[in-house]
Amino acid sequence: MLIGEFSERSGLSVDTLRYYEKIGLIDPPPRDSGGRRQYDQKTLIWLEFLLQLNATGMGIKDRLRYAALRKEGADSLTARREMLELHSTAVAEKISNLLETQSVLNEKIDLYRKMERGEAVDPLFAHCASGKKEIL
């Protein structure tokens, strides 16, 4: 599979693919007679996993580290598991933060609805005589 097709399948731009290769996230694939990159299915699967790490907020440096461990082979199994466990904890934390903040957001939305109906006044002005002006 040439880079164009690989790009479509992975959802990454051609430039990004070459960039990932340059920085070492994916191995340089073999080339065809004309010097063009020939990607295979395995690389796609690997890349998709990388993208999931990415989607959960793992930065390039850590993905690089993970990729480097993977290249070391079976010896790095435990190290990789530990990395993933750490990351999983971080993701869990991120999720709970998001949940918490989302409830703040929804409370604010409710407040706004009430204010729109004139049923509430901006809390930042609740102590004032006139509750007309709002600032939240």
Next chain:
Amino acid sequence: MLIGEFSERSGLSVDTLRYYEKIGLIDPPPRDSGGRRQYDQKTLIWLEFLLQLNATGMGIKDRLRYAALRKEGADSLTARREMLELHSTAVAEKISNLLETQSVLNEKIDLYRKMERGEAVDPLFAHCASGKKEIL
């Protein structure tokens, strides 16, 4: 309250505070006789809300837009509510993506545990005669 104290209370660096002022996220506070910024409690509350938007992945541009609406006063109430609703939906999506990816992560961790105990073989090599080398 001077910028140093405000910085500590908000958890933002002094530089970031001045940066936020420069780009318009927070209003220029009044100055004391010596030209030093004097922050008040309200700004702190507002800033904390901004930080929550930030924590849920709202970029500076959108926070700027929200800040601009807020400056318009009560007229922008509905617009702001709509912004928050959109954002809340985005956050919900983000949460569900994270949850999904987290389960992928945990499956992988389990697989690694099994591989470490020799109870499993790398799926990418399951079709091979020798399941010794692994690549996941």
Next chain:
DNA sequence: GCTTGACCTGGAGCGCACTCCAACCCTTAT
């Protein structure tokens, strides 16, 4: 044989969100 279009390289540029710096000014304590 020529055009078209996808690929190649190295390197520059970009947008975000800060972060740091030099050079200066005030206030306060000694």
Next chain:
DNA sequence: ATAAGGGTTGGAGTGCGCTCCAGGTCAAGC
């Protein structure tokens, strides 16, 4: 009076993660 420890400014620099570009090569179809 002076030195320390805040504060001020404008502007440059940083790190991340791409993204774009010029100028070139190659393969396949008409």
